[in-house]
Amino acid sequence: MTTTDGQTRSGRRGPSRTLVLPQTLTVKHLSELVDQSPVDVIKQLMRNGIMVSMNQVIDHEVASLVTAAYGIRTRVAEQVAETGALNSSTAGATGNAEEQNGLEARPPVVTILGHVDHGKTSLLDSIRNAHVADREIGGITQHIGAYQVDYEGQKITFLDTPGHEAFTSIRSRGARVTDIAILVVAADDGIMPQTEEAIDHARAAEVPIVVAINKMDLPGADPERVKRQLSQHNLLVEDWGGDIISVPVSARTGEGINELLENLLIVAEISELKANPHRPASGVVIEAKLDRKRGPMATVLVQSGTLSVGDHVVAGTSWGRVKAITNDRGSTIKEVVPGAPAELLGFGALPEAGDVMTVMPNEKTARALAQERERAKASQQSQGRALTLEEVVKQIDAGDIKELNLVLKADVQGSVEAVRQSLERLTEAEARVRILHAGSGNVTESDILLASASDAIIVGFSVGNAIGVERVAERMGVEIRHYGIIYQMIDDIRLALHGMLEPAYTDVIIGQAEVREIFASRRSVKIAGCRVVDGRIPRGASIRVLREGEVLEETNIASLRHFRDEANEVTNGMDCGILLEDYYDFEIGDILQAHRQERSQR
Structure with a gap:
């Protein structure tokens, strides 16, 4: 409309x-x-x-x-x-x-990712304990999944997610929440399989990565080894001439915490994060839970506008009126500005993590939108969301996106590297494979989440699926392709890339006519009296004007006559009169070359 x-x-x-x-x-x-x-x-x-x-x-x-x-x-x-x-x-x-x-600067939103025991939670606790904005309340009184700290008079919002699966789960629902990802790597342990997954998930989200080399207080700490391992994953730190910020820290002693926060603010300043606080609020649901006394509670991150008590809100298929707002320190507040997290009371039903929250003008509108989304969701579930290799290629072939996103799983690490190298060798100047994540073992739910969030296809080589993965993949509309022969996989991907390439065109000469006479017409318009010396000249054809082999003009035929009659085409040996569009500077002996572009097979 x-x-x-x-x-x-x-x-x-x-x-x-x-x-x-x-x-x-x-x-x-x-x-x-x-x-x-x-x-x-x-x-x-x-x-x-x-x-x-x-x-x-x-x-x-x-x-x-x-x-x-x-x-x-x-x-x-x-x-x-x-x-x-x-x-x-x-x-x-x-x-x-x-x-x-109305744009104003807003706090950056940071997510901490990394291996399960490398100190993600300890690092966040250390940051919060040192820089909680209001100490009089006595620290954190409740867990709402997001926290805000003050450093040098500037606020930074941290999302406390269980790991990269939750990070990508929110993104898979269409919401971009994180501005910066902190990759936590233990100095005594180095990069582990979950660290590699976290790197791939952060890259797929296309957010800046800041590396926190944690546990520097331990005797076996070796930050140089960590930097070397990072370089093997194409993360070159600034010390080694790259652009990835790395900070040595210790969550236990507090070493490097201030330097880490300072670097986060530098990255945020470069990113120029802004939002308009003077409009109805919109944001993202970070998590939701059912409180037995108060009912549905939702933790939201406001991304634009200002959310106030009394606002009518919709998130996914849930709606309600904001009855109370609690900040990350347990204080009751009246409004939330962009970049800040808060817990809301007022939804009639539990929204889902990743749902976009929007303020509506009244209850009627909120209810109508939630009902409409419910119908759309039911219709979409009944139809399914086909995200097959053929569908992706069809979409890419219609435009100029030249990347085929893949999640690769193989039986052993040696196979992973062999298959990855084979697929990446298919890359051409016009189109390329982008492998978001490659690992050994069966296809897991984490792989499904990453593929769903990034419109990727999962390809498995000599592996199966973890229990329940087929059901999750079907629900999220992700295609899993299994192969036992590497050549079949490569052939399929090569064909997919072939469909992405820009069509190649060949210039085909249809015919040529030589200018034998020039006839003056009204208003200095000149008509070329020609004889076709090769092929045919169709009416409306594209024409090159050649003089001594040099191209003088590219134009089209405006009129084609055989004697006094309009002709659709004239063929070899026939005389004709040709009027060109916006070109009259003929000379005897000029060649008018009719041509067309034909799509050729690569």
């Missing part, structure tokens, strides 16, 4: 165009509304850290990211439950210019 201010209802975009978005719509529907291909829309969402497929349902907040990129203002269509009529409403989406004018 599109309206224009002072323009006709044409498909032409201009600065005054306003797009009226429904509360939810598919990516394909959005691409039709903005007159772009689905792949271009998917690319815009990927630039905002949101991974979706063409048939996936998104809400108006996510859709407005795409419209803003094309300079289109948006309004939200409010669906009234009683009548089903669509009334325009300005809630939930603002014009791009208004959004830009």
Whole structure:
């Protein structure tokens, strides 16, 4: 549904165009509304850290990211439950210019990833204990999954996730939450398999990585070995001439904590993190739990706008009115600004981690949007979300995305390296394989989450699936391809890459005509009297004007006549009159060469 201010209802975009978005719509529907291909829309969402497929349902907040990129203002269509009529409403989406004018700096959001016993939780505890903003409350009184600390007068928000699976699980639902990832590596232990997975998950999310080399207080600490191992995973630290920040720390003694926080603020400053606090709030649900006394409680991270008590909110298929807000230190507050976490009381049902939370203008709108999403979710589940190799290639072939994302699993580490090298050798200038993660062992739920979040295909070589993985893959719409022969895998991927390449074109000469006479017409227009000396000259053909072998002009035939009659084409040996578009500087002996571009097989 599109309206224009002072323009006709044409498909032409201009600065005054306003797009009226429904509360939810598919990516394909959005691409039709903005007159772009689905792949271009998917690319815009990927630039905002949101991974979706063409048939996936998104809400108006996510859709407005795409419209803003094309300079289109948006309004939200409010669906009234009683009548089903669509009334325009300005809630939930603002014009791009208004959004830009109100931007202010916001705190960075940091996630800590790493191996299970390398000190992630200890490091976060050390940071919190040293830099909790309000000490009078007596420290942390409750666990809400996200914490905010003060350092040198600036705030930093930390997400306390169990690991990279939870980190990617949120991302798989279309929400970009993290601005910076801290990779924790124990100085005495080095990089472990879970560390490698964490690196791959952070890279897939395309967020800056800061390495914290922990446990520097232990006798066996060897930070240089850690740096060497990092370089083997293409993470070259600044000490070695790279661009990855590494900080030696000790969560137990507090060594290096201040330096780590200082570097986080530097990375945040480079990233220029900003948000508009002067608009209805939007954010992401970090976690949710059912409290036996108070009911559904949701931890949210506000990303834009200001959330206040009394606001009507929707997150996924859950909705409600904010009755109370509690910050990370257990204090009751009235509002939450961008970049800050808080726990909300007021949802009627439990939302899911990764759901986008949006403030709505009233209860009626909130309820209608939640119900509409429920219907869309049921429809999507019944149809399934096909993310097969053929579907991915089809989407990529429609645009200019030249990466095929893969998650690779093989039976042993030796096979992993052999298969990985074979696949990466398929890379060409125009298209390439991007292996998000490669590891040994069966396909696990963690692999499914990473593939879902990154629109990747899982390829397994001589491995099976962990228990229950098929069900998870089917639910999340991820394709798993198993191979026992490496050549079959390589052939399939090569064909997929072949489908991604830009089509190659060959120039085919149709015919040539020699200028024998020149006839002057009205207004200095000249007509070339020609004889076809080779092939044929069709009307409307593309023409090169050649003089002594040099190309003077590329144009098209405006008129082709045989004697006084218009002709569709003239063939070898025939005389004709040719009028070209915007070119009249003929000379006797010029060659007019008709040609066309034909798509050729690579």
